[in-house]
Amino acid sequence: MENFKADNKNIQVLLGDYRKAIIKLSIPNMIAMLIQTLYNLVDAVWVAGLGPSTLAGMGIFFPIYMIIISIATGITVGTSSAIARKIGAKDYEGANSIAEHSIILSIIVGTITTIIGIFSIEFILKFTGASGTTLENAKDYGLIIFLSSIPTMFNNAATGILRGEGDSKRPMYVITFSSVLNIILDPIFIYTFKLGIKGAAWATLISILVSTGLLIYLLFFSKKTFLNVNFRKFALNNQNFVDISVVGFPTALAQITMSIAVYFLNFFAVKSGGDAGVATFTGAWRIINLGTLTIIGISSAVTTVTGAAYGARDIRKLENALNYAIKFAEFFALAIMAGMLVFSKPLAMLFAYSKASSALLDEISSALKLLCLFLPGTPFGMLTSGMFQGIGHGYKSLATTILRTVVFQLFWTWLFVDIFHIGLTGVWLGIVVGNATASIITYIWGRLTIKKLYVLQTKPSEQI
Structure with missing residues (x-):
């Protein structure tokens, strides 16, 4: 039996007064989403300074990027839901297993997304009607963004794990730090290093990787989480993949x-x-x-x-x-x-x-x-x-x-x-x-x- 902390404050709130739980979980979620939205807005503003065709290139790739984000969001919600249900039933071993399976699932999905994206990006972009400079800009931006698929999927699985155990503050801190870092790196990579639209993509990739590092520390090394995600007793259970995916x-x-x-x-x-x-x-x-x-x-x-x-x-x-x-x-x-x-x-x-x-x-x-x-x-x-x-x-x-x-x-x-x-x-x-x-x-x-x-x-x- 894993040594789960019975005095974990997040679990006590989650299993206690529903009013406190709703407020405690909602407010950090709101702040995180606001920060992310502002980052996306600022990102577009910096790219707009490069000219219409560059902004158009980002715009052409945006629907594809939204599909990646949609898949990642699915992993977050599926993971948090499955873990919360296990914790509610006091099946902490089961919740731990869900967490470990979600990480594996995120890496598999991220790998598939990367491979498909890199090898089909030109065809997909041409299908949208993009051509010339706009097509090249979209391709330059998209290829680097596709490299972020694995860490993006992992980050969303990790966020789902933390939210599933009633912790929405730490994901908020990570998202805020990553978004601010991206905002800072954008002008440096775009204008100082003269990388253009590639610079915007590299700034995004680096900020995502920094988030990955922070979340790896929180889950595997900090010992501040309720669940003990360490894979020491991992046993493959396909039903866990089903519970997340459903x-x-x-x-x-x-x-x-x-x-x-x-x-x-x-x-x-x-x-x-x-x-x-x-x-x-x-x-x-x-x-x-x-x-x-x-x-x-x-x-x-x-x-x-x-x-x-x-x-x-x-x-x-x-x-x-x-x-x-x-x-x-x-x-x-x-x-x-x-x-x-x-x-x-x-x-x-x-x-x-x-x-x-x-x-x-x-x-x-x-x-x-x-x-x-x-x-x-x-x-x-x-x-x-x-x-x-x-x-x-x-x-x-x-x-x-x-x-x-x-x-x-x-x-x-x-x-x-x-x-x-x-x-x-x-x-x-x-x-x-x-x-x-x-x-x-x-x-x-x-x-x-x-x-x-x-x-x-x-x-x-x-x-x-």
Whole structure:
């Protein structure tokens, strides 16, 4: 029997008051996501200084990079969910085994991603229509980014392990340090070393490798974690891969589905308003996405807390944790919505500050006033989806994401734009109404799932 620390504070919080657990896990998650978002923004700003074709090269590779990130996110969520369920059931040996299997899985997936990416990058980029200097820039950037696949997958597995045992602070510290390092290295590699877009990629790779070093230290040498990840008693168990993948794989697909949905929403924006329409959508939607960061951070906490409650067969705690998290998220959603309504013009200036883009100021401001109504309905759907991930029902999480992004948002947008002919306003209304409709259905599905779990709880012989 491994020597697990019974007095571990993170475990005590995770298995204790669900309110404290939700808050303790949510806030570091929010900060980490905000830092990462700001880093991505700054990264693009530095590259933009090299000229339009260089920024376009990064933009062409971005959807491919998002697929890598989606797969990595799947590993994070799948790992944290599986570990939380084991810890809730007080199967600490099993949680340790999940952690070790997740590291192996991350290395396998990272290796496959690297090989496929390096040998197919030119074909994939040409398929997007890229050519000339833009193609070369995208290829130069992408080849180096693909080299980061293994450490990226490992870092996400390690983050999932730490979050699964109720520790979201250390991942936040690592992500913050890595992102700040990247911001510092960008101008040095791009301009001082005169590496251009390759410099941006090398800065990203080095910051990721530094994160890998920090996470290796935390997991294997610091002795400050609850789980003892050392592979000394490792025994291959394919069921552990299944336990991770049953949540991780649908999560990755859900992330990819959201990118596909944005592609089609861009189509409706172009149809309704031409280039100005898609520029308006791009600017306004990025601001809305910033507003959803708090809800995403709380959703990650819901996955861990409900997973532990599910493992402990404490369905009452699972239900209470979800409802409390929704109230907690609604506070942020309503406050951010109010802020966007009041400060829509200053926020729109972020994407309309130059003479060339000043014509977009009123359009983006008007779009924000409608799109911010997207936020209050989001917690019901997103957090219920997080609960589905926590209890191992990854397919439900995927289904609800497809329902929200592909089915309802696109349906309502099509209805308002093509049938009612109300132009760009129809795109904004379609997103808001589609999200609200799907969130209501998702929450009802979640309530029915919890009701079923109560029934199964009374039957000890059955798996809940």
